[in-house]
Amino acid sequence: MKIKFFSIIFLISISFFISFSTICFGNLINNPSFESDGIGGIVPSRWSVPSWAFIRETSNEQVHSGNYSLKISTVANSTRNYYLYQSVQVEPLATYILSGYVYKNDEPGVSMSTASLVISAGSSPIAYNKTITSDIGVWTTQNSTSWQYLEKTTTVPLGVTIMTIHCNFRGQLGYSATVYFDDISFVKESSAPAAITTLSAATGVGGGEIILSWLAPGNNGFSGTLLLGSEYAIKYTSDIAQIDTIFSSTQNPNILISTSNVNPQEVQTYVVGGLVEYATYYFRIWTKDNSGNWSEISNGATAWAMYTIDFTPPDAISDLDVLPITEDNKITLRWTSPGDDGSQGSLTGAYLIQYASQTVIDNVSWSTSTAQIIVSTTNVTPLTIQYYTLTLPGGTTYYFRIWTRDEAYNYSTISNGATIYLGIYPPNAITDLTATLWNSTVGSVMLQWTAPADPPSGGDISKYIIRYATFTASSVGGAENWWNLATDVFGEPVPASAGSLQIMTISGLPSGQYITFHIRSTDTVNNLSDIDNGTEQTVYVPPHLLISEVQFQTGNNDYIELYNPTDNPINLVDLGLSVHRRSSGGTDYTFNIEFLNQTIPAKGYFLIVSTPTYQPNGKSPDARLPHGASGTNNNVSSDNSVYISLSATALVDVIDVIAFGSGTDTSFIDFGDPNAPKRHSYSGSATQS
Ligand SMILES: [Ca+2]
Ligand SMILES: [Ca+2]
Ligand SMILES: [Ca+2]
Ligand SMILES: [Ca+2]
Incomplete structure (x- = not known):
């Protein structure tokens, strides 16, 4: 068992060695060591012979490896090539190394024959009389008592896929000789270039x-x-x-x-x-x-990677133009874009716009460094139309120039000039204002007018401003003076579309007075229209309920006293009287009123107290304002307003208002006019009823 085990190991080693040599050395020659056939006068397997006769056989007379070699002997009567050959597949342009061993025995003293390893392109062997030169072969002429190593390196010509290898003996007429070949190798060169370390x-x-x-x-x-x-x-x-x-x-x-x-x-x-x-x-x-x-x-x-260096500026713009004015304080410029290079190539860079008004035009210097507007732009297709809208104050002429800059900061030269007058376009004056008495008890007035249009667009206006006064324009030297002295009303309507009818009811007006009204409007840029074309609207507001006095104290001893200036008693329950306060934070609250009496006499007073038992200066109240559970909302404190109206809705149909405290809060109701119903509380006042 032990011996058999070793035998297996030995066989494995042999087979490994064979495959190693086949793969590693890549020898393309079959039967390279002439070991395939044993001894005898036969042509070694896989080798071919030319048609002329000579001695060629495997031999064991001289061997370089194994048991056999190839023996070739001349017949001593001819000068020609005697060889065995093999054709092998090769790769065009690759380098191959042909090598082998030769042992040569000439007739004594001759040494004129040659033993050679020869390689030729193609599958045909060399001609019988081919002279062996160094470009096709490597050889020896020397007799030798030992094996000599021959090696020839060749590079396959382009287009050649087969090479033919020869073990050649070239004899000499009249002389005989014998050569042996063994261990012929034809391998592709396998040494790679070194790795580059200097990239x-x-x-x-x-x-x-x-x-x-x-x-x-x-x-x-x-x-x-x-x-x-x-x-x-x-x-x-x-x-x-x-x-x-x-x-x-x-x-x-x-x-x-x-x-x-x-x-x-x-x-x-x-x-x-x-x-x-x-x-x-x-x-x-x-x-x-x-x-x-x-x-x-x-x-x-x-x-x-390098960027493209660009030295070519865009063309100058030659068609800069200004569109007709269609919007307040807006000017729209139009031009044709150049390209990145002249009129070529999509443009990434900027347009630089400079403008000058009439006032500075004589001293202006046109330069990219003083351009006020830089419009960045990306991938603009050349020759496309561009627009830019500026916002400028109206009332003057403007002059424009434009330049184009590419992404490499090449600037075009200056454009043509463009000029336009930008006017001031306030809303059209309102010419059809009417004022009529709406509710004589409350003293409210209804105004009507048609919503004007706003040039230059003809669109809608932004805001109305309505004022009133107890004097006329002529009494103060004209409408503009009147406007500056008059009282602004509260809560003008949102403008409707031009041409629409607009209505506003104004209450809380002075009692028993002729009241004059005017209306103006503004546009989006706060241009103020003319004053309703001089047409003045005046209406008599008859005497109506007023808040004559208020008291607010720490705690709940507050009261509100009303006065009836008319010649008739007024039933306040039938009237639908509502009492409100507005907090300093701007929130409106409506009081609950508990009426003890319902009627305020002609030229008489009506006392409303905050607590059921409170009798200011011994006066019995006519009504009470019961506090809620928390009491908070019914309490009035500093910087509040108190007002009476005909509606539980805040600030609707207001009859009279009293504000008190500092009166600086924005939500403090202030009708502005000393004749208006807004009055401040007077801490030293005594109740009148
Ligand atoms: Ca051999
Ligand atoms: Ca190489
Ligand atoms: Ca360019
Ligand atoms: Ca306008």
């Missing part, structure tokens, strides 16, 4: 370019010329995360450069183009020799 990358000169340079390795390591059929493979990526994957093999190189006749250490350069400008790229390179042996990977090199 460097630099930003190129042209847009999207990077320049690579390196020192050439050799065909074999660092030696030997790189022959026709050699290649450099370059791979690159701008994605650093992909480096390991992409550089793991030479598969699918970005660039494959064929090269030839390059000697070791020669400087090589290559310009990589078409890269993304400004992007950083990572490079590796490999070298393949003409026999297909790839080097290992090079060192890494990195550079960013």
Whole structure:
């Protein structure tokens, strides 16, 4: 058992050795050591012979390896080539090494015959009279008492796929000789170029370019010329995360450069183009020799790709124009865009607009450095129409120039000039205001008018301003003076579309007075219309209920006293009287009123107290304002307003208002006119009833 075990190991070793030699040495010759056939006067297997006769056989007389060699003897009567040959498949342009051993015995003293290893292109063997030269063979003429090693390196010509190998003996007429051949080898050269360690990358000169340079390795390591059929493979990526994957093999190189006749250490350069400008790229390179042996990977090199240097400015704009004015304080410019270079190439850069008003035009200097407006722009197609709208104060003439700048800051020359007068366009004056008494008890007035249009667009106005006064325009020297002295009303309606009827009811007006009204409007840029064309509206507001006095104290001893200036008693319950307060924060509250009496006498008073038992100055109340559970909402405190109205809705049909405290809060109801019903409380006042 033990012996058998060793035998198996031995067999495994042998078979391993055979496959190792086949794969590693790549010998293309079949039966290279002439061991296939045993001894005898036969042609060794796989070898071919020419048609002329001579002695050729396997022999054991001299062997270099194994048991046999090839023996060739001349017949001593001819000067010609005697050989055995084999044809093998080869790769065009690859380098092969033919080698073998020869043992030569000439007739004593002759030494004129040659033993040679010969290689020829194609599948035909050499002619019988072919002279062997160094380009096809390697040979010896010397007798030798030992085996001599012959070696011939050859590179396959382009287009050749078969080479023929000869073990040749060239005899000499009249003399005889014998040669032996053994261990013939024909292998492709397998020494790869060394890995490049000098790859460097630099930003190129042209847009999207990077320049690579390196020192050439050799065909074999660092030696030997790189022959026709050699290649450099370059791979690159701008994605650093992909480096390991992409550089793991030479598969699918970005660039494959064929090269030839390059000697070791020669400087090589290559310009990589078409890269993304400004992007950083990572490079590796490999070298393949003409026999297909790839080097290992090079060192890494990195550079960013050059951007396109642009020295060509856009064309000057020659059709700058101003559109007709259609909006308050707006001017729209129009022009045709040039390109990045003249009128070519989509434009990324800016338009620079300079303007000057009539007041400064005589002193203006037109320059890109004083352009007030820079409009950035990206990928504008040349010759497309561009617009830009400026907002400027009206009432003057404006002058414009424009320049174009590309992304490389090349500026066009100045454009043509464009000029326009920008007017001031307030809303049209309202000419049909009417004022009529709406509710004589409350003293409210209804105003009606038609909503005006706003030039230059003809659109809607933004806001109404209505004022009233107890005097007329003529009494104060004209409408403008009147406007400045008059009282602004509260809560003008939101403007409706031009041409629509507008209605507003104004209450809380002075009692028993002739009241004069005017209306104006403003547009979006606060242009103020004229005063309703001088048409003045005056209406008599008869005497109506007033708040004559209020008291607010810490705690709940508050009261409100009303006065009836009319000649008739008024039933306040029938009237629908409502009492409100407005807090300093602007919130309106409506009091509950508990009426003890219902009627306020003509020229008489009506006392409303905050607590049921309170009798200011001994007076019995006519009504009470019961506090809620918390009491909060019914309490009146500093900086409040109190008002009476005909509606539980806040600020509707107001009859009279009293504000008190500092009166500075924005929500403090202030009708402004000393004759208006707003009055401040007087702490020293005594109740009148
Ligand atoms: Ca042999
Ligand atoms: Ca090589
Ligand atoms: Ca340009
Ligand atoms: Ca306007």
